Every structure is written in structure tokens, then in C-alpha cells.
Amino acid sequence: IRWSEDKGWHDAKITARATLTVDPATAVLHYAQEIFEGLKAYRHDDGSVALFRPEANAARFRDSARRMAMPELPDELFIGSIEALVKADADWFPAIDGGSLYLRPFMIASEVFLGVKPAAEYLFMVLASSAGSYWKGGVRPVSLWVSHEYSRAGAGGTGAAKCGGNYATSLVAQQEAIRRGCDQVVFLDAAERRWIEELGGMNIFFVFDDGSIQTPPLTGTILPGITRDSILRLARDAGLTVREELYSIDQWRADAESGRLTESFACGTAAVVTPIGQVSGPDYGFTIGSGGTGQTTQRFLDALTAIQRGRAPDPHGWLHAIG
Numbered sequence: 540i541r542w543s544e545d546k547g548w549h550d551a552k553i554t555a556r557a558t559l560t561v562d563p564a565t566a567v568l569h570y571a572q573e574i575f576e577g578l579k580a581y582r583h584d585d586g587s588v589a590l591f592r593p594e595a596n597a598a599r600f601r602d603s604a605r606r607m608a609m610p611e612l613p614d615e616l617f618i619g620s621i622e623a624l625v626k627a628d629a630d631w632f633p634a635i636d637g638g639s640l641y642l643r644p645f646m647i648a649s650e651v652f653l654g655v656k657p658a659a660e661y662l663f664m665v666l667a668s669s670a671g672s673y674w675k676g677g678v679r680p681v682s683l684w685v686s687h688e689y690s691r692a693g694a695g696g697t698g699a700a701k702c703g704g705n706y707a708t709s710l711v712a713q714q715e716a717i718r719r720g721c722d723q724v725v726f727l728d729a730a731e732r733r734w735i736e737e738l739g740g741m742n743i744f745f746v747f748d749d750g751s752i753q754t755p756p757l758t759g760t761i762l763p764g765i766t767r768d769s770i771l772r773l774a775r776d777a778g779l780t781v782r783e784e785l786y787s788i789d790q791w792r793a794d795a796e797s798g799r800l801t802e803s804f805a806c807g808t809a810a811v812v813t814p815i816g817q818v819s820g821p822d823y824g825f826t827i828g829s830g831g832t833g834q835t836t837q838r839f840l841d842a843l844t845a846i847q848r849g850r851a852p853d854p855h856g857w858l859h860a861i862g
């Protein structure tokens with residue numbers, strides 16, 4: 540779907556995937572005026588297909604658009620485009636157990652000019668890609684590298700938006716994490732370099748020996764994850780004590796070492812819930828619990844995937860049937 544100042548949203552179409560030809564002066568190539576989303580469609584045992592919380596992705600996409608001085612795509616067009624694409628791709632939609640269809644809606648500034656200003660033309664697209672089961676060989680705890688040198692976003696920045704620029708800034712830290720032998724990077728806040736924020740592409744949760752759980756608050760520098768929000772609701776439904784409060788790297792280490800903290804996990808659309816086994820920094824390293832997958836972590840993974848796959852009741856109306 541295209542957008543221009545004179546026509547608004549127009550020219551919606553579905554085409555086979557093809558190369559995009561762009562002028563070298565296309566605005567997005569220079570100033571990264573781009574936003575995206577990620578969500579999944581699941582095939583249920585009865586053959587039906589459902590999206591998981593697309594309304595939440597549509598709302599976040601509008602929030603991201605506002606932050607990046609882009610036009611807001613109405614929710615009907617966002618969800619309608621995805622529905623039309625999933626229907627068109629129904630034939631190769633993964634029927635295999637554990638598979639899903641990953642959907643990547645995104646919008647780029649498509650106007651051709653070299654000045655620094657919001658573009659007057661945009662292109663919204665959705666890519667569909669078959670995703671196998673993330674945990675095929677069973678759930679595996681990941682190791683994290685705490686980045687003390689690089690931050691992902693600061694106050695007043697674009698941390699809460701899902702824009703390509705945030706990921707560009709996180710790559711060097713992710714590269715460092717891999718070089719240090721870890722799976723993923725965890726970012727601290729930009730101001731004090733002390734408060735745990737999120738991973739490169741996932742939010743983070745902490746589980747304590749009194750059964751309570753905690754996650755960093757939405758202070759404007761982290762992405763308001765839809766999986767994070769779903770876990771908070773499931774936890775409150777289950778009567779758990781839930782805190783959305785700052786947690787420092789020093790406290791995390793002390794609590795893991797004393798046994799007060801029993802589990803930590805990351806969450807996001809791709810893997811849903813990922814246990815954290817080891818945490819390392821420049822001059823320290825500690826193990827979370829026994830280094831394996833904790834009970835609470837496994838329970839959230841099972842509960843959420845059961846809802847997504849239509850194998851458990853959906854009390855919050857998170858499933859959006861396509862049919």
C-alpha cells in the first residue's frame with residue numbers, strides 16, 4: 540500500500556515476492572525512516588488459522604509511525620493486509636506441528652530526495668515467511684553478555700519504537716556478545732549504565748524464590764513487547780505477585796548468587812519464552828538457578844504456546860481467526 544500527501548493510502552495489492560527497484564536517493568536509504576512489526580499466524584489442529592494479537596501490533600505500528608514522523612496506517616488496513624496475505628499463502632502455510640507463519644509488516648520512506656526532513660511518500664509492505672518450530676531440539680537456556688559499553692536507547696530517543704535504527708545501533712553489541720562466546724546481548728540503561736533494560740530482540744523477566752516475578756518498566760527506552768504484556772496478564776491471572784520495576788545488574792548478580800532469584804527468561808514473538816542460563820560481563824559471570832530451564836519459565840512457555848495454537852482457552856480474546 541502506498542501513501543502520498545495528496546492521495547493518502549492507495550494502491551493496495553498482493554504480488555509474488557519480487558525485487559524492489561529503488562532510486563539511490565530514496566529517503567529510507569539515507570536517514571533510516573523505517574518501522575516494522577513481527578507477528579505470527581498459527582494453524583490449529585482443526586485446520587483453522589489464527590493470528591496472535593494483531594490489534595496490539597497494529598497499535599504499536601501506529602505509535603512507531605508517530606515517533607518517526609510517518610503517517611499512521613489505520614488498524615483495518617494493517618490487519619486486513621495481513622489477513623489477505625495469509626489467505627493468499629494458505630497453500631504453503633506450514634501444516635507441520637510446531638510451525639507457524641512469520642509476518643513482517645514494514646513501512647519505508649519512499650520519496651526520492653536528499654534533504655533531511657520527513658518524506659512525503661511512503662510504502663507499506665508485508666512479507667510472509669514460513670517459520671519452523673523454534674525449540675525443535677527442546678528448550679535450551681541461552682547465555683547473555685551484559686553490554687557495559689554500548690546502550691540501545693536513551694531518554695527521548697526511539698527505544699520504544701520498532702524502527703530499524705534501534706537494531707542498527709544494537710549490532711555492534713550483539714557482535715561483541717558472540718565474540719565473547721555468548722548467545723545474546725543484554726542492554727543496560729544509557730544514563731546510569733546500571734538498570735537492566737532488554738535483550739537485542741526480547742524483553743526480560745526475573746523470577747524469585749517467593750514466587751513473584753519482575754520485569755523492567757516501560758520507561759520509554761525499551762520496546763513494549765506484546766509477549767511481555769501477555770506474560771504479565773497470565774501471571775496476574777494466576778495470582779502471582781508481579782512487579783514492573785527497575786532491577787540493577789549488581790542486584791541481579793547478588794540475587795542469583797544468594798539464591799533469592801531462581802529463574803530469568805527472555806520473551807518475544809520469535810521464541811515466545813527463552814530461559815536464561817548464564818550471564819557474563821567484562822569481569823564477572825554468574826549462573827541463573829541450576830543453569831537449566833526453570834519451572835515458571837517452562838510454565839509460561841507452555842501456557843502461551845497452548846493459547847497461540849488453540850489448545851487452551853483464550854480468555855482475553857488474543858486469537859484473531861482468519862477464515
Ligand code: PMP
Binds near residue numbers: 577741763807809
Ligand atoms: N524488545 C525488542 C528490542 C524486540 O525487537 C522485540 C521483538 N519484537 C521484543 C522486545 C519483544 O517484543 P514482542 O513480544 O512484541 O515480539
